Amino acid sequence: MKRELSIGVDLGGTQLRAALVDPDGTVLAAQRVRTDRTGGPQGVTVQIHTLVDAIRTDDVATIGIGIPGAFDAAAGTVLGIPALPGWTDVPLADLVTRETGLPCVLENDATAAAIGEWRAGAGKGCDHFVYLTISTGIGSGIVVDGRILRGAGGLAGEIGHTKIADASDPCSCGHIGCWEAVASGTALGRQAQRLAKAEPEGLVAREAGSEPAAAYHVGAAARRGDPSALRLLRDEAVWLGAGFVNAQHLYAPERIVVGGGLSLLLDLMIDDIKAAIRQRLLPGFKPADIVAARLGDDAGMVGAALHALSVEG
């Protein structure tokens, strides 16, 4: 029996990446280039064609593309991508099919990453799981009752922009009190910059050097035992825990899988996160396992490829 393969594409504002993926989610080959930002949709379509040709085999049946913005899945049209100017109402699936001769399916990039971790990574075997990518912002993909949660317009799961606090620095969405505004890598970075200013001779400031202090500088200083950095991570863990409790109450996952840059600091915060969860979780709920994502940067490509295979394969 012929085993159909699929190509997953991660369309990022900086990098354009493609992977050849088998039905188990194993990456057989991958390539990447810098995204042709000035060439717009036409330029990127040519780039996708080149990447696909470099890795395709006769067994490739589909292409799945993860989109970091709004799209119409049924029409295969990109409605808009904040990080890429000029991407308004682009019939990307048709353009790619015309170039490559392969059926093409669009998926939200965070949902694609969730599908990747669900089918081939840290969410494998779960009927109920929440995937969170915590870095600049907080994105998510939700699996409940064995299915991806979509909702009207496919917009369900914007837990990063639920109100969790009265006061905060302004969120990327312009409002106050979103979970993303208090718990993202950007939020930790802001605290790091405040700390570096208050303690210019401190370890966080020295880790940062001439750069603006960021979350990973806090991590580096904390690993060397710096008390100020450890304090920032404790505060961060409390906010992460508060959001994880919300996620449990809202979606009742068995497991919460954490990806994105901040997942690299998860080991430093996990005890405080778990304590924050135990403190607030309603009776009857079992604390979800909190685990780091396993596929790293491949999650989105693997998930987009597997999603395309399940729709078109």
Add this chain to the structure above:
Amino acid sequence: MKRELSIGVDLGGTQLRAALVDPDGTVLAAQRVRTDRTGGPQGVTVQIHTLVDAIRTDDVATIGIGIPGAFDAAAGTVLGIPALPGWTDVPLADLVTRETGLPCVLENDATAAAIGEWRAGAGKGCDHFVYLTISTGIGSGIVVDGRILRGAGGLAGEIGHTKIADASDPCSCGHIGCWEAVASGTALGRQAQRLAKAEPEGLVAREAGSEPAAAYHVGAAARRGDPSALRLLRDEAVWLGAGFVNAQHLYAPERIVVGGGLSLLLDLMIDDIKAAIRQRLLPGFKPADIVAARLGDDAGMVGAALHALSVEG
């Protein structure tokens, strides 16, 4: 063709109610008694048998019971009911089947009400909708992608106990900042009591008379144009709106159906609620319709009956 009917039971801490329901959700007959609190599970099982016998016909195929507490759906066992002492590990479905000879299915009471409104009330025809019962607390039942959201242990949808604020009066769960703590009928009642104390000659205090001021006194005073009562309702609307925005971001419903006592004041608050939603909703989201529940106290019985029919009928 024989048309199967179902009996829905609403097991409340004060009242025990049963209704004969057809497959469209129409109530053909209903009866109620005061819940036999002292008789415990044995006494209530006898009461259920009596109610069922009073309304059953030859066409009744199933019984569905809405449970205001924790239960194991597969085993048909009630694990515990906060409002009814002595209800620990009760094999209620088996007890009722033994008495009545009918298959019996347990369902969460808020989920049952959501099913009732979804199949036969204000949520009819929606693939994505959120049902909220806002009274003493805030309960919910969620429909996404055409299915009831359940999650691990059937516990998904506890949006009343998600953290939405830094400061609040203590919630019924013992914590600070839950949506229920700032937006439930109880929360509005607390504000009413503060107002009645601060303005003992005011209209809210006079509506309340010798009773503790409550949400419906605020409603009554507001309907007579009282500025202080209207101000409390404006504040309440802002908190309701904040929670509705969270619900949209989390579950992407087309419609939010509001039941419970506070739904009787929805007309007084709807403009402020909609303004609060418009102010915070992410780009790409369409504001959900906000409508009052239609089945009133029957929603739970209708939903429990229809759920039983879908499982056992």
